Amino acid sequence: MTSDATRFDGKVAIITGGAGGIGAATARLITARGGRVAIADIAFDRAEALAAELHGAIAIALDLESETSTEAMITQTVQHFGRLDVLHNNAALLSPEIAQHDGDIEHMDTALWDRTFAVNVRGTMIACRAALPHLKATRGNIVNTVSNLALQGHLIQAAYSSSKAAIIQLTRAIAASHGKAGVRCNAVAPGMTMTPALREAFPAALQQVVEDETLRDQLGDPEDIAEAAAFLASDAARNVTGQVLVCDGGSASHVPGLTGFRAFVSGEH
Numbered sequence: 001m002t003s004d005a006t007r008f009d010g011k012v013a014i015i016t017g018g019a020g021g022i023g024a025a026t027a028r029l030i031t032a033r034g035g036r037v038a039i040a041d042i043a044f045d046r047a048e049a050l051a052a053e054l055h056g057a058i059a060i061a062l063d064l065e066s067e068t069s070t071e072a073m074i075t076q077t078v079q080h081f082g083r084l085d086v087l088h089n090n091a092a093l094l095s096p097e098i099a100q101h102d103g104d105i106e107h108m109d110t111a112l113w114d115r116t117f118a119v120n121v122r123g124t125m126i127a128c129r130a131a132l133p134h135l136k137a138t139r140g141n142i143v144n145t146v147s148n149l150a151l152q153g154h155l156i157q158a159a160y161s162s163s164k165a166a167i168i169q170l171t172r173a174i175a176a177s178h179g180k181a182g183v184r185c186n187a188v189a190p191g192m193t194m195t196p197a198l199r200e201a202f203p204a205a206l207q208q209v210v211e212d213e214t215l216r217d218q219l220g221d222p223e224d225i226a227e228a229a230a231f232l233a234s235d236a237a238r239n240v241t242g243q244v245l246v247c248d249g250g251s252a253s254h255v256p257g258l259t260g261f262r263a264f265v266s267g268e269h
């Protein structure tokens with residue numbers, strides 16, 4: 001291993017949802033560390049604008065719900081750069097309208113459930129399937145963005161959280177089946193991360209509830225998740241595969257009731 005195994009010199013990464021909060025931060029970080037990125041997003045205008053800022057980057061119009069579009073993303077990237085080293089499956093179905101209607105199972109809309117799984121799970125699987133022959137050629141790797149909601153139960157987003165749990169199992173399956181061919185596959189699980197979209201859409205009072213459960217004195221930024229994803233995607237993580245790296249400021253690490261306990265010992269009760 002080189003002394004600077006965190007760098008991406010000569011390497012090519014696809015970042016789906018790369019025009020969004022966390023994906024854009026990861027695209028910037030991988031570029032700063034010497035890599036070239038394909039920013040693949042349904043928001044093509046934003047992908048193009050970011051690609052214009054980043055040395056060697058290209059923008060790709062992607063609709064993860066479409067098999068053709070998802071396969072074309074891999075083909076276009078390999079045609080342009082001649083190789084693929086990292087597939088970062090980061091896009092997800094996330095609009096506030098979807099999130100508002102994704103509640104508990106008793107009230108689940110079947111079409112919403114199907115669409116969530118079509119974009120998040122089926123789309124990720126298709127991208128992995130199309131990328132694997134190219135990743136075998138470069139001994140590359142896959143990093144899937146999941147969520148802390150895939151690891152613990154909540155009142156909200158039963159479809160989203162179930163889809164992210166399915167991606168964790170997809171991660172392990174690929175790691176197991178392709179490790180001997182030189183391909184690693186890992187997942188990064190963010191906790192609530194203050195992207196521009198979330199800052200706008202998530203009620204401030206609820207942000208405080210989540211922050212109270214965090215062991216840091218603030219919620220994570222997109223750059224925090226980018227660091228975790230870039231680590232997994234780099235040679236510095238060459239001995240790490242089939243894993244979920246939770247990057248949530250410790251929210252999911254502690255026993256239930258910690259927030260109330262903290263208030264009790266500090267005399268607030």
Ligand SMILES: NC(=O)c1ccc[n+]([C@@H]2O[C@H](COP(=O)([O-])OP(=O)(O)OC[C@H]3O[C@@H](n4cnc5c(N)ncnc54)[C@H](O)[C@@H]3O)[C@@H](O)[C@H]2O)c1
Nearest residue numbers: 017019020021022042043063064090091092147190192193
């Ligand atoms: N922000 C958080 O608090 C948080 C927490 C846990 C997990 N995550 C995960 O992190 C990842 C990035 O989320 P973010 O917060 O940066 O969201 P974001 O909305 O800022 O970015 C998501 C991007 O995905 C793109 N996208 C959506 N549907 C697509 C499709 N069908 N095809 C192609 N692109 C599509 C959007 O255009 C957007 O640019 C997601 O997988 C999300 O589930 C985020």
